Amino acid sequence: MCENDVNRRAALLQIIGGALVLGGTAHAEETLRRTPMVTLGPFYPLDRERETDADMTRLRGHANRAKGEVIEVTGRLLNRRGAPVNRGVVEFWQANAAGRYAHPSDPNTAAALDTDFQGYARIVTDQTGQFRILTVKPGAYPAGRDWSRPPHLHIDAAGRVDRVSSQMWFPDDPLNGQDRVLADYPAAAHPALMAKKLDARADGVARFSWDIVLQTG
Ligand SMILES: [Fe+2]
Structure with missing residues (x-):
């Protein structure tokens, strides 16, 4: 040299x-707290190439809507400085209203599958980082002999630089207090994992909002 x-x-x-x-x-x-990482879990969908649109309550060609309470979940994918992540990809998956995943590893076979439930969605965020899905409120499911997982959504959110897998809990659910997954996180982290309940839509559909925060986006 x-x-x-x-x-x-x-x-x-x-x-x-x-x-x-x-x-x-x-x-x-x-200023924003990064969304805590929560494991993908054992029920990350094996088949992610079927229907993936934002309305998880309906499948093309099916006469019936998924069973359960229809809810809308909106939020934004942001970085820690609050800047929106444009064209980020947010995947959602969850148990159906009876607490059953459409996954061969789910041992909760006492709960019925719902063949009208999409169970998985993949959303590309817009310029404001926003995403919106329509789904049914997931059911609780047994996670051991003496405890149950409260209702929750699983997500995996990818920006250009980094990504996070996490879970969204519902506020004020009576099972939240005994959830051993949530208990793994300090109380200070809980608000970042908890959806906010918004006023219901005019048609009565319950609405929740939850922002996902990546380190860089
Ligand atoms: Fe789960």
Whole structure:
């Protein structure tokens, strides 16, 4: 390496160093808590190439809607500075209203499958980072001899730089207090995992909102 190269390299390192310092300043402006990582779990859908649209309550060609209480879930995919993640991909999957996953590993066979339930959706966020799904409220399901998982949605959200898998809990569910998955997280992390209940739609459909926060987006 000649002296010129060494100087050029030193100058480059200085620029990178400066960028890191600027990055450090930006870090100080980060205000949102990153969505806590929760395992994908054993029921991440094996077949993700079937119907994936935002209305999980209806399947093409089926006369009936999925069983259960229809709910709408909206939210935004953001980074820690609050900037929206455009064209991020958010996958949703969940148990049906009876607490059963359409997955061969689900041992809860006492609960019936619902062949009218889509059970999985893949949403591309818009310029404001927003996503919206229509689904049914998932049922609780037994997770051991003496406890049950409360209703929850699973998500995997991918931005351009990073991604997170997590779960969304429903506020005020009586089973939340005994959920051993939620108990793995400190109380300070719980608000980031809990949906907010909004006013119901004019047609009576219950609405929830939940923002997903990536480190960088
Ligand atoms: Fe689950």
